[in-house]
Amino acid sequence: MNVPLLRLEGVALGWGRRRLLEGIDLEVARGEYLGIVGPNGSGKTTLVKAVLGIHAPLAGTIRWAGGGARPRFGYVPQRDQIDPIFPFTALDVVLLPLAARHRLRARPTRADRRDAREALERVGLADQADVRYARLSGGQRQRVLVARALAVEPEVLVLDEPTSGLDLGSAGRILDLVDALRRERGLAVLLVSHDLTLVAQRAGRVLLLHEAGWLSGPTSEIVEGERIGRLYGDGVRVLESDGHRVVVVVPRAGG
């Protein structure tokens, strides 16, 4: 296993005095693909926000590789967090984190623009660069946010429900791109999703959060029929098809 890029030690998370998660010990190595799953309100987004530094843990520590500098993060938030009042084009949205890297420069550089256009091209939106972000379709906005995360050349890519609102083809292309970058650049990927099938097919390891605690391990061990049925309800089944795991909800008889 590679040297851990990120290490959580005894981390507790929550709001005010309410603790959502406790005692989380976890390591994420370069090139690793970690899926984070769990029912609504189990603390998936809170956990990744703690990793990103947005929420401070109530207890425990989050360390970077060798106790050194914070890695470069690429972050794809849930799409509805973005305020449409801003009159930004798709290119502007991708440029924001690039331009903000410069301490004393009022405008993005030519290199920033080139990098931003390249990132948009990677997600298939080169021809939409000058369209207002608010006017793009839901799926296109999601791809712009992925382009924005990739443009900063991250070491860790954090994706919070990146395929919500995307059709199957677009979702597949985005996740294939993430996979390719992970292999090429040794990118660590943290993928938060409700879609257990997607996580089972993509992630090498899964962190499963639930009311009573958390579990982490290889995907084949965690996304397993009995466990998933217990956590999500009797109707939820894990099936095998062509070597892939598929999680489905079986309608109740007479329902």
Added chain:
Amino acid sequence: MEQLWSDLRLFREAFVGGAIAAGLLAFLGLHVVLRRIVFVGIALSQWAAVGIAFSFLAQSIALFDESHVLGVCRNHWVMAAVGEGLGLLLLLRGDERVVSREVRIGIGWAVAGALSVLFVAQSPVGMEELKNLLTGEALFIDRSGLLLLGATAALVLVPGSLFLARFLLVAFDRDLAVSLGVRVAVWDALFYLLLGLTLAVTIHLVGVLFAVAFLVIPPAAALSLARRQWTLVLVSAGIGVGSWIAGFVLSHRLDLPVGHAAVAVAGLVFAVARGVRALRRGA
């Protein structure tokens, strides 16, 4: 026309000062509108007015004698800043789940309005001063006021322009900014410092109505007309300065109060901008 040039010479400082105030407020107001904190801006201006009103009252109280350290309370600028600081504490701190920011802004605005009247009612200068404060007397900007406005504009425009990308990043997506290692609390503090400074100076020189109007109307109009970040900044500041000039000319022609005329012109520009946007969308 000759009369207009003659008046312009007579009110040179007021004319230039009003233009600087309008442009500066419109520049900073773009961030206020984009951050959806218009009411924070309005409430803050009211708290600056409380500070200034208290400084008038302090001038008649022995405790605030100039020879004493508390004599600083007689200074309008210091007290405007103190009022804003107090207002910011009340507006931005607190548990959102118990009392929302919107409610705190409403309460703060109402209480500040009442305190301004109560302080000035007890001061020797009385209600006339409060009326000037609220309605503004941009025409009375003198050389020292102009210098102060120029210095404030330099202090605000330089960091506001150099760090435009950072300010926009923090306003647009705070979580992304934090994930990139940007210290959002520092940038927020700098933004509110610049906003507080601008409001304290402009309210005392041009009045609450003028300050609030130019903080909101030109940026709102610019958002209907422009798309690119820097075009937005320039269009917003341009509408601010242009509305002031048009208001100045209009007030000269029709013998109207200049500040109110400028605000009315800005309102008209906003209506036209909305019309242009609607036409563009329909086209």
